[in-house]
Amino acid sequence: MADRYLNFTGTAPGRFLTRRLGLPQPSALRRWTPERPYLEGELLHLTAGEGLSALPDLSSVLARTHLKLVPDSSRPTAVVLDATGISDTPDLALAHAALHPVVRSVAENGRVVVLGAPVSPSDHHQAAAQQALEGFVRSLGKELGRGRTATLVRMRSAAAAESTLRFLLSPRSAYVSGQVIEVGEAERSPCDWDRPLAGRTALVTGAARGIGEAVAEVLARDGAHVVVLDVPSVQADLVRVADRLGGTALPLDITADDAGERMASALAPGGLDILVHNAGITRDRKLANMPADRWNPVLAVNLTSVLRTTDALLKSGTLNRGGSVVATASIAGIAGNAGQTNYAASKAGIIGFVRSLAPGALAEYGVTVNAVAPGFIETKMTAAVPLFIREAGRRMNSLGQGGLPVDVAETTAWLASPASAGVNGQVLRVCGQSLLGA
Ligand SMILES: NC(=O)c1ccc[n+]([C@@H]2O[C@H](COP(=O)([O-])OP(=O)(O)OC[C@H]3O[C@@H](n4cnc5c(N)ncnc54)[C@H](O)[C@@H]3O)[C@@H](O)[C@H]2O)c1
Numbered sequence: 001m002a003d004r005y006l007n008f009t010g011t012a013p014g015r016f017l018t019r020r021l022g023l024p025q026p027s028a029l030r031r032w033t034p035e036r037p038y039l040e041g042e043l044l045h046l047t048a049g050e051g052l053s054a055l056p057d058l059s060s061v062l063a064r065t066h067l068k069l070v071p072d073s074s075r076p077t078a079v080v081l082d083a084t085g086i087s088d089t090p091d092l093a094l095a096h097a098a099l100h101p102v103v104r105s106v107a108e109n110g111r112v113v114v115l116g117a118p119v120s121p122s123d124h125h126q127a128a129a130q131q132a133l134e135g136f137v138r139s140l141g142k143e144l145g146r147g148r149t150a151t152l153v154r155m156r157s158a159a160a161a162e163s164t165l166r167f168l169l170s171p172r173s174a175y176v177s178g179q180v181i182e183v184g185e186a187e188r189s190p191c192d193w194d195r196p197l198a199g200r201t202a203l204v205t206g207a208a209r210g211i212g213e214a215v216a217e218v219l220a221r222d223g224a225h226v227v228v229l230d231v232p233s234v235q236a237d238l239v240r241v242a243d244r245l246g247g248t249a250l251p252l253d254i255t256a257d258d259a260g261e262r263m264a265s266a267l268a269p270g271g272l273d274i275l276v277h278n279a280g281i282t283r284d285r286k287l288a289n290m291p292a293d294r295w296n297p298v299l300a301v302n303l304t305s306v307l308r309t310t311d312a313l314l315k316s317g318t319l320n321r322g323g324s325v326v327a328t329a330s331i332a333g334i335a336g337n338a339g340q341t342n343y344a345a346s347k348a349g350i351i352g353f354v355r356s357l358a359p360g361a362l363a364e365y366g367v368t369v370n371a372v373a374p375g376f377i378e379t380k381m382t383a384a385v386p387l388f389i390r391e392a393g394r395r396m397n398s399l400g401q402g403g404l405p406v407d408v409a410e411t412t413a414w415l416a417s418p419a420s421a422g423v424n425g426q427v428l429r430v431c432g433q434s435l436l437g438a
Pocket of ligand 1: 206229231255278328329330373376377378381
């Protein structure tokens with residue numbers, strides 16, 4: 001559904017009028033296109049305190065991002081502040097001193113990425129200082145405006161975080177802001193950065209339309225063979241998507257008792273590298289008015305089937321080593337939402353599932369498990385929301401607009417990349433830094 005307000009503020013009279021009236025002025029976000037796949041301009045690399053960097057290999061990773069790495073810039077497209085060496089609270093002044101003079105000059109649709117160290121469980125001075133960076137970055141995300149985003153990445157080595165830094169410093173992360181991402185140590189497989197999923201097979205549930213269709217499209221763009229799954233009643237749409245992407249259609253209801261086994265046999269003999277649990281439904285009603293027949297299907301589709309099919313695909317060996325699972329949560333599962341006790345319970349359950357399964361799945365099966373948590377995304381699901389609630393959902397985030405299905409898809413593709421092996425157990429919000437659950 002078109003965001004008429006965003007289109008209006010993109011015109012000269014619209015800008016003039018909204019400025020005079022003190023109304024929000026969201027910037028049109030710069031997203032990936034084949035013609036302009038990278039952010040252009042200068043990347044300013046700053047360190048909070050000389051000699052404090054814990055990342056000696058960072059410059060070479062940043063030099064590969066397609067931005068021009070510079071020590072000084074009057075109009076940077078992106079600023080990366082290495083704050084990994086901050087180990088006590090007085091050092092926080094160094095983060096302020098580094099960013100204060102440059103933050104105003106960051107270009108429209110630019111990026112501020114702060115690199116932190118993992119928070120220490122045993123050194124409370126380091127823990128306080130590193131945790132402080134979280135409040136700092138989340139506040140900065142709310143201040144920047146003009147399509148600019150701020151993110152904190154906690155990491156141990158630049159090499160393991162290269163795919164994450166490339167994602168954040170590209171147009172693919174346009175709707176990701178105010179987030180904290182932890183990247184662990186990982187052996188990075190060699191990777192063609194333009195087609196990181198080449199030779200991989202991906203299964204996307206709920207792919208006949210909306211976010212699932214966009215996910216399948218982006219995974220195919222990045223080189224994957226996509227198997228698109230949806231309920232048999234939308235088979236015609238599903239086949240259309242599969243044909244367009246050179247993929248395979250799998251009409252199947254994920255709540256069927258044997259859904260996991262049927263997925264496994266459809267994927268034999270090569271198995272599966274990327275499993276995207278995207279299918280989801282809503283049956284909104286306040287709890288007092290919610291009969292069991294509105295509660296049960298939401299929990300069955302959004303949560304129980306995700307656990308059952310993942311278990312079946314892991315235990316049958318269908319999910320190949322080096323693979324990844326990406327499940328779909330929602331900010332409703334973080335913040336809660338009136339009328340959505342069923343939906344929010346299912347989506348919060350996804351977060352519990354991901355956090356609990358991730359370490360064991362990596363150790364036992366060599367598979368990462370992460371979630372995306374979309375905020376307000378322009379789809380048929382949100383087009384059905386009443387006008388005033390829809391308008392509030394669109395504006396109540398730092399970027400002042402709804403996201404597009406492709407924003408969730410780009411984040412999914414980054415999590416699914418073999419180069420993102422160090423990203424595990426994360427729940428990444430794709431919400432333009434929504435005020436809900438912030
Ligand atoms: N749109 C948003 O703003 C938003 C926000 C947060 C989370 N999400 C989540 O993102 C996911 C996709 O949302 P969307 O807006 O594209 O929804 P959508 O309704 O447009 O598409 C969902 C797809 O899932 C399929 N599906 C439903 N039940 C199924 C079943 N039992 N077996 C197989 N397929 C089934 C549907 O047929 C449909 O094609 C959902 O999990 C949703 O909860 C969406």
